Amino acid sequence: MSNAMAAPQNSSSEAETKSEESHDGHGGMRVVIVALVVNTLIAVFKFIAAAISGSTAMLAEAVHSLADTANQIFLLIGMRRSTRPPDYLHPFGYGTETYFWSFIVAGSIFTIGAIVSMWEGLEKIWHILHKTYHPHGDVRWAIAVLSVSIILELWSLRAAVGEFRHITRGRGLIKAIQDARDPTVITVLFEDVAAIFGLVIALIGILLAHYLHQPIWDALASVFVGVSLGVVAVFLGRESMSLLVGEAVPEEEHKHMVDVTAAFPGVLEVIHIRTLHIAPREVLGAFKLRFARGLTMDQLEVTINDLESRLRSEFPHLRRIYIEPGFDESKGRDKDHL
Template sequence: MSAGGGTKAVLAALAANLGIAVAKFIAFLFTRSSSMLAESIHSLADSGNQALLLLGQRQSTKPADETHPFGFGRSRYIAGFLVGIVLFTVGGLFSVYEGIEKLRHPHHLESGLIAIIVLAVAIVLESFSFRTAIKESRHIKGDATWWRFIRDERSPELPVVLLEDLAALVGLVFALCGVGLTLLLDDPIWDAAGTLAIGVLLLVVAVVVAIESYSMLVGEAAAAPVVAAIREALASAPSVTAVVHMRTLHLGPDELLVAAKIGVDEGLTTAQVAAAIDEAESRLRAVTSITCRIYLEPDIPSAVAVAEAG
């Protein structure tokens, strides 16, 4: 995926969350609702997350140098991992702490109607952000399920924004239920329960984001269909007799390292081997839109058989 769609979704989420965070915090000052405070911190954390994602995108475009010969593409994965940490420490843990405190020391709401109005407006704005993320993701997702898209997509921005926006909408519903039940039943324990539910929700999302980003930081291969297409392209090249073994590794969302040992016809001259490798590389690049760094090692069938037997 190019960064363009992800950037549009991130910017939409950032604009929505900054405005929502200010509105929620003002509502908290009037109502003293713990659910509103938790949602204010949630939106503030989300704004910081989007800023991290944008910074990661910017860092990833830096040209390669002697110290970083494969470039800075993984900066986007580092940003995604930090987003998980921010969600965990700033959003989730604070909300859980605040919810437990309000369960122990209930506090009656003031001007609850203001909280309900702000939450309703926030749901509309978050829905706009979520709709943008879905629209940008749909043409990349194809026929895959949304969960499979989140698990398999190698660009971190869209899955992260999708999860954040979904968590934000569900969190707003929790807050709305907490405030609404508190006003209806005149019992502040429901506001505390809403706050605690928001915290647990954020922790779950944070763990998912962190696990997926960590996996890419450690190093993941290309998706199975891409690996199969690359292997087939190499095997179809003239003078190539076999793909002995192959490894792929994402250097970044839009850059792939491909290393393979290929069998070539016995008796080829050095020039012919070089030509066979060039053709194999050309066919490989034709089957994937991802920028590839390709390293191919030729071997003759007899040497391959000896190596496999050994």
């Protein structure tokens, strides 16, 4: 049984692919850089406000922003390292490093953000219940910093939503998240949503604690911030782990791939198509096809090369194609088989 490897990509489909990758890559990079700048500024002012106000919720938010800042650095490292060219040890390149660093981000959110925030809040609750907590500091700093932080996070969220809309291309939110194979924009988007939610909760907690003279509201806000971060961390961790293990193209795209292949002249049957994302914008495809009877070896090679060109034109992300002529072993050979 013979195997045919993909021929070099033709210039038109290569240009199309590079154009799309350029937009997606630069868009994702811009979103991460915006988030990094915003979170760095916010983290500095939050720590200052936490020290002045003595607010546990403010400290939880400062730790949250510190975790987000580290996460943007991790994402940039992953985006940088994933663009390295293939070598002997890694013949398909380093694209999956994006998934690895996204998984590290999820772990960072959980360990640095969620656990520390909940611990600080629970510790303050313990002191309040045991009458050992003594309020101190000026909460006006915390209120001012949180208010400005909400505005800055909305700016970062606006950039992430803009890039996310480009990725969705008319699909619904849930469907777009399920089909997403690039975790970078999704990670920043959910980080920003969690950040805004945490800021609002922290602001409400501080205001209630100040005006009701009940500091437990500040502590509860810290716990709620930690819980929200834990939920985001678990979600992003599951998504990144699934991508690390290996995901195929979305089901609709796979069906379209089958239809295009089955309709190609010379192809009698699509036995199976196996796909795997080896990078956010790079797919490996393994095809087992039954070709028409009577094709010479030269004709078969031409047919396979033409099919590869057709597939690359229709599916720009399908960068590596392996086509195996054969037959369905469960059915056996028939008179029309090669």
